[in-house]
Amino acid sequence: MDAFYYSRPALADHLVADLTGANPFSDAPNGLFLAAPRRTGKSTFLQNELRPALERAGCVVVYVDLWSDKSRNPGALIADAVGAELHKHLGIVAKTAKGAGVSELNIAGWMKIDTKKIGTIDGLTLADAIRALCDMSRRTVALMIDEAQHSLTSDEGETAMTALKSARDQLNTPSETRLLLVMSGSDRDKLLRLVNSNAAPFFGSAITRMPELDRDFIVHIAGLIERSYPRMAPIDVDVLWDAFERLAHRPQPLLRLLGIVLNPLHSPVRGFEREVLLMAEAQRADDERAMESAYLVLRPIEQAVLWRMFEQKNRFRPYDADALVFYREKTGEKITAQKAQAAIASLRAQTPSLIWKSAKGEYALDDTGMYQWFEKRRQQGTWPPVGPDLAEPDQEDEPDTPQP
Ligand SMILES: Nc1ncnc2c1ncn2[C@@H]1O[C@H](COP(=O)(O)OP(=O)(O)OP(=O)(O)O)[C@@H](O)[C@H]1O
Ligand SMILES: [Mg+2]
Incomplete structure (x- = not known):
């Protein structure tokens, strides 16, 4: 059953209607934020279904996965994807211009692009590039950003999100929507950080749970x-x-x-x-x-930090007085903020990393399945897990050495 694929055209149509303003009560024209747990089919749905549905509705679609290269600046990844699409639309015009020895192109009468640099968008801001794409294609641009929460792990990423918001505000008017933003991520709580504080780039937008396969x-x-x-x-x-x-x-x-x-x-x-x-x-x-076993191999203070995170979820503050008391109770040792900080650093340094940290210093578990695991064990009364007693092996009791 390898190539099996189950499609959800009704869901795609519904989201397109929300995005394009056909549904007057939807806020999606200001940005659609979709969350669903890991491996439930988000990326596949965005690419295989939402993308063609938006194209049928007349949009130019650009898809970017911020996890495609976690080491790269999210702003650069988005810019590359927009630049590549722009390149397609500029292609014919640019070739003619280059052939005629023209070194600068005037797009729609307002923006000059160096024809030698087409495809790259250095010198252009992200907002300019998106505007150029709107103008060149004469269509609404739908920008889909997968794993959008990853942008919050760096200052560069946050800047990119702010740039997108400003592009949206410049391009969209009450009578015309020229830039649609679709952001998805595997964790509602992390995605929430894009929208839920005054300082968040998309303050005021809501997160929609992307329905899982039913x-x-x-x-x-x-x-x-x-x-x-x-x-x-x-x-x-x-x-x-x-x-x-x-x-x-x-x-x-x-x-x-x-x-x-x-x-x-x-x-x-x-x-x-x-x-x-x-x-x-x-x-x-x-x-x-x-x-x-991942939990049991941790040092007691690392276990205590995770335990605190399981209990506190998005209220977790790593170094407040209550947290330090909690760590002390669980480890039986006095834990200073420095020690807690070292524990968090080592949890983040694991591969895959156990803890996620935003540029603003908020923490969350990377694998949200661990919260469920904790809840289940707690309900069953089997929390915390206890490991086998790892007493130092006694040399004398070692199994016999192979006989010659
Ligand atoms: N509608 C579908 N029918 C059949 N298989 C599907 C469907 N949607 C997704 N899959 C399969 O499920 C797996 C996970 O899909 P996908 O990568 O889209 O999920 P995701 O939620 O984006 O995951 P991640 O959290 O890793 O980003 C893939 O192997 C994909 O082929
Ligand atoms: Mg995905």
Whole structure:
């Protein structure tokens, strides 16, 4: 079931209507902020569905993934993508101009572009480049920024977001929207930081939860299976849906498990749905074990910091008096702000990093699944996890050395 893809045209149409102002009660023309957990199909949806839907609605679409190169300045990544699109639109005009020995192009009568530099946009601000793209294409530009929260981890990224906001404010008037912004990210709380404080670039916008693949996705898969293996009908959709929920609504692992049981080399057996559910449970247990071992190898103060983050979520302040008392309680040692700071630094230095920090100094867990893991264990009364007693191995009790 490798190339399987389930499309959601109604969702795409709905978002396009919101963005283009067809829905008078939507704030999306000021920016659409979409959040959904990791691996639930955000990027695929933006590229495979929202992009063509916006193009059909007459927009020029530019897609940028800020995680495509985390070491690069988000502003430069966005500028490159806009520049590449601009290049396409300028291509013909520019070639003619270059051929005629013209070194500067006058776009729509207001902006001069050095034809030698077309494709790069140095010398132009991001806002100018977007405006040039609007003018050259004579269309509305829709800029999609995937993993937009990443912009908040650096000052350069924040500057880029502020530039986008100012471009939006310059280009859009009540009667005409020329720049649409779609920002997505895997974590609502992190995305919120783009919109929820006075100083945030998109203050006042709301975050929409991007709907995850729902039961229809499972019904659709069940239909496909029934067609390929009529003897298996009717498929137990409830059980497959249970399995999908265990997998946190992530299509990829579900398809992989189905691929195992519906292997063309062995014909599937009745009740294969249960088998998928059992494997999904096992997979979830594996994921939880992985989190547990990641937690257990940490030093006590690092564990205490994470624990505090689990409890406090976005109210977490690493060095306030209450936090220091908490660390002391959990580690049995006096923890100074310096020690806590060192612990945070080492949690951030892990690969993958356990903690995320914004340029303004706010913290969050990188893998939000860990919050759920914590909540679950707490409800079950199995928090905190306890590791095996790692007593120093006693030399004398070592297993016998190999005999010559
Ligand atoms: N509608 C769909 N039908 C089938 N498979 C899908 C669908 N959407 C996504 N997938 C698969 O799910 C996996 C994750 O998709 P995608 O990368 O789009 O998710 P994401 O939410 O952007 O993930 P990340 O948090 O890593 O950025 C991919 O392997 C993709 O092929
Ligand atoms: Mg993605």
